[in-house]
Amino acid sequence: MAIGRPMFQVGSNIFELIEFTATKTSVVPTSDRKTPILYGVNVAKVREVIRLPIIVPCLTNAPEVLGVFNLRGAPIPAIHLAKALGYDDEPVTPSSQVIVTEFSSRKAGFVVAGTRRIRRVSWDKVLPPSSDAFNTITGMMLIENQDFIFILDFERILLDIESRSGGQGTSAYAIEGASQSGASAPNQGGSLGGASAPAASKRPLILVVDDSPTARRAICELLRGMQLDIIEYTNAEAAWKDLSTAEEGSDLSKVQLIVSDVEMPKLDGYSFVKRIRGNEKLKKMPIILHSSLTGDVNKDRAKQAGADAYVGKLNRKEIVEALKAALPPTWTGAS
Template sequence: MTRSNARAQVETSSQPLELLLFRLADEQLYGINVHKVTEVVYCPPLRRMPGAHEVVAGIASLRGRAVPVIDLAHAIGQAPAVPTPYRLVILTEFSRSLQGLLVSRVDRIVSTRWESVRPPPSKGGAGFVTAITSVAEEMVEILDVERVLAMVAKSEQSVSSALSTEARQVLAAGLPPVLVADDSSVARGQVQRALRALGLDCVLKNNGAEALEQLRTWAELGPLQERVSMLISDIEMPQMDGYTLVSRVREDSRMSGLHILLHSSLSGRSNDDRARNSGADRFLAKFQPDELASAVVEQLACRR
């Protein structure tokens, strides 16, 4: 093996990814990270809620909790699901909320690696396909469930005016941009708007590989701190996940001091611990704009 091939192999080595595979009425094979899945159940009786988004099929009582059930086919631009006795609900927990995803059939759980996951060749599923991979020679579309949730959720999406005003007084003028890596267009937009509310510019990248390439380019030009203020990265990304990105950054002496915040829809203490063990400075679950803004201001205020 040549040195360049050896480096390429190390460069693409990443964390394992387990996907729950399922199908909608179109028979396309879809996937979702199993770490977002709580359980799979047959669809219970649904109660329609007045004023709910049209893709919310209804509210179900699951494990003593009222859970909104999203018609996933309808949400990504297909025809609404036809009621059958066999349809299933994938109960998911991500982005600080619990919701059910209504699907036609659940296939199986498979294990792959992030380097085998690629960005979609085009925006399929009305832009809801965030990545693709293959299993047994069949293409799997990994859905941007964060975008689905953002479409139906009624949560605050903007930094509060008080925090925005305070940040502009605290932060130094002319700070370098913040580098943001996230494969979800919705998440990139959310972070960008939050940073702009603080008076900060940002450079957006679609995955860890692109972010690492940008950091190396900047490092070749001189001291990294003159070109980037900090890195905000998702964890689940095609080609190179957030944990691997952090590892690569920490291995490079030119960028080892870069402040890194992992910002993921995965939540829970285990992800917090894993993020810190990977070398990241902080972990935040998506998406609370004021919490993200406060974390950024806390880090960058010392540069004034």
């Protein structure tokens, strides 16, 4: 199954996801009941869904990595997704399918029992995870029959696997040149972060919006290492509410540039940009969208929304170039 270009309007706060299930054995000791759990992944990260190919085993320290397969001349790692989620009892059978993904300039094939449908949903129906314990989930939503569908963080799953197999792993989020002093966490609810700029500071003040704690911490460390002050938000809806109502003289009224993720519960990055461009007070604010979603389609969507730049997630070179283009010439922190 090939995945086509999204047809919905940029800024509609709509996205599409592919539904699939993973089967978990009951945690009750006296029961061996197996429960299918409904999951989803953003279609924007999916190149295609294919039948189970011939998988060649390879030496790895990660048991969920089944091996590699050939897709039109390119070797793709095959990952048993149920096993990566801790569900060891779901078998791989000839009827299994592979969700071939591409994000952060990397390709991977996630083996699942089968896909169900493509669902079009609004980000405002997606709730953020209720706890950091759900570290492989970016959001959840209530659907028909009072069921939940959980949107998986495929980037986090892949990074964890790479870390355990001796690859790049979570170090992908430790950008070369970033400050290692540590970033202050935002307040609960995703409002003004503890790293806001002092009133007397002459350094540019940047608003960073990202729902991933790991990615947000890394981008903030990078920006601080460039002599930039930071205000952090965990979601664009809260950032928009506070930014659009900020009083003159407040820290938020001094923001000179926004760096925002694209995929976020409640309000996505494209819709966030559209709202800012429609606000008379904020419409000239420079905005850099910062995402693991790759390809010209996503760059085109960012341009349509009104973003000044679209950069790869934690790509230092692209971020620095975008900052140089957007910030005043007097800023020299990127040199």
